[in-house]
Amino acid sequence: MSDDTLLPPADGRDPDMMAAELALGLLDGDERGAALRRVLVEPAFAQEVELWRNRFGQWFDIWPDVAPPGTLWARVERSIAMPAAMPLPETVRRPSRWWPVATGVASAAAAALLAVVVLRPDAPVPASVVVPTQPAAPARMLVAAIDPGERGAPISAIYDPATAGLRLSAAALASADQSAELWIIGADGKPHSLGLLRANGASTLTVAAANRARIAAGATLAVSLEAPGGSPTGLPLGPVVASGKLSLV
Amino acid sequence: MSDSSSAIAARARLVEALIRTGDEDRVAFRELYQLTSAKLFGITLRICGDRQAAEDVLHDVYLTIWKRAGAYEPSRASPITWLATIARNRAIDWRRAQATRRASPIEDAPAIADHAPLASEALVADEEVQLLQGCIDALEQRQRGAIRTAFFDGVTYAELAEQQNVPLGTMKSWVRRGLQKLKECLER
Numbered sequence: 001m002s003d004d005t006l007l008p009p010a011d012g013r014d015p016d017m018m019a020a021e022l023a024l025g026l027l028d029g030d031e032r033g034a035a036l037r038r039v040l041v042e043p044a045f046a047q048e049v050e051l052w053r054n055r056f057g058q059w060f061d062i063w064p065d066v067a068p069p070g071t072l073w074a075r076v077e078r079s080i081a082m083p084a085a086m087p088l089p090e091t092v093r094r095p096s097r098w099w100p101v102a103t104g105v106a107s108a109a110a111a112a113l114l115a116v117v118v119l120r121p122d123a124p125v126p127a128s129v130v131v132p133t134q135p136a137a138p139a140r141m142l143v144a145a146i147d148p149g150e151r152g153a154p155i156s157a158i159y160d161p162a163t164a165g166l167r168l169s170a171a172a173l174a175s176a177d178q179s180a181e182l183w184i185i186g187a188d189g190k191p192h193s194l195g196l197l198r199a200n201g202a203s204t205l206t207v208a209a210a211n212r213a214r215i216a217a218g219a220t221l222a223v224s225l226e227a228p229g230g231s232p233t234g235l236p237l238g239p240v241v242a243s244g245k246l247s248l249v
Numbered sequence: 250m251s252d253s254s255s256a257i258a259a260r261a262r263l264v265e266a267l268i269r270t271g272d273e274d275r276v277a278f279r280e281l282y283q284l285t286s287a288k289l290f291g292i293t294l295r296i297c298g299d300r301q302a303a304e305d306v307l308h309d310v311y312l313t314i315w316k317r318a319g320a321y322e323p324s325r326a327s328p329i330t331w332l333a334t335i336a337r338n339r340a341i342d343w344r345r346a347q348a349t350r351r352a353s354p355i356e357d358a359p360a361i362a363d364h365a366p367l368a369s370e371a372l373v374a375d376e377e378v379q380l381l382q383g384c385i386d387a388l389e390q391r392q393r394g395a396i397r398t399a400f401f402d403g404v405t406y407a408e409l410a411e412q413q414n415v416p417l418g419t420m421k422s423w424v425r426r427g428l429q430k431l432k433e434c435l436e437r
Binding site: 015024026054058060061066067068072076077079153 | 275278279282286287288290291292294295304307308311312315316317319320325326327329330333334337338341345381396399400401403404405406407409421422424425426428429431432435
């Protein structure tokens, strides 16, 4: 064999190419989860993933075109013309017409959304997130797209059970005289406050111990608009303006 | 107009359509669809390997683009890379949600050329394509094949190892060292 790169590495270790592997989509399961976690906590790693996406993106140029059926545009146009469903927790469970109803689909969709969202400039990585250096069996992260409908792009929420940290991308839902309050609605069907979102920029919350078990796949995250400082009653008083379901990454 | 200047003009037009789409301009969104739907359908069709699924995923991709176009920043990625990455990720998603893996190559989708065509409709810069291509060509054949298959078919390490009938660890080693070599070449 003439090329030494096919021989086993001398020290038995492969180079760390996780950023390229994530950009290519080679990883699955726990490895993918670990890579997504690194995107969140290592800005240099996130940049490396973006760099690889751009590098491989040049290959899209040689990807053969195939014309889609002429009816597809009308379908897209109809979909964007539909008024957004009332973003109440109950209505979030609208079935997806084009994807089979199966566990894993929502999770995979959320992960793809995450992959898109983390490339966005308005999602700075908080330096304060503490992550164990070598978790023996990393607990699986959860993500949600909290959809504010007509009010703007979905807020991405990423929960890391290892740190009980919940990170949310920037949202500008509340006016100056309001606070946007985040709620978790779990198996008991009742909203429990997780805290207030920052008026500008991304928010990072540490989930209180009592609420950690509620952060689970299928639970709903919702944002309501409350008086400054949040609802004094422990239940949302103001309108729920955005919601989304949690999925495992 | 030369190939490169028409490619630059095409890219500028696409950037403009994407930015205007971010402002919820439906006319611009339609133009964006006309400019990109064949590229994006080529992507979803190849990765999904199923025409109906590819159409459904493409529909979803354009809804995502409609919602997220406002987040696009021209300085960070070419418009086609940004759009095509969404399509590729969504198609991979769909594919991995299927219980059974596709065993055979897709019959419906056209084959990928070994080398970039001249930029008759190029939406990315020529020189960059040639740099990537040159560095890929410098890799050992099995590494090159694995990396290309990962990109164009959206497969995981496990699927690559199965296809090539090698242990998973061996496949990972090949690809990782190939990627390292590729990185060194691209950064040279």
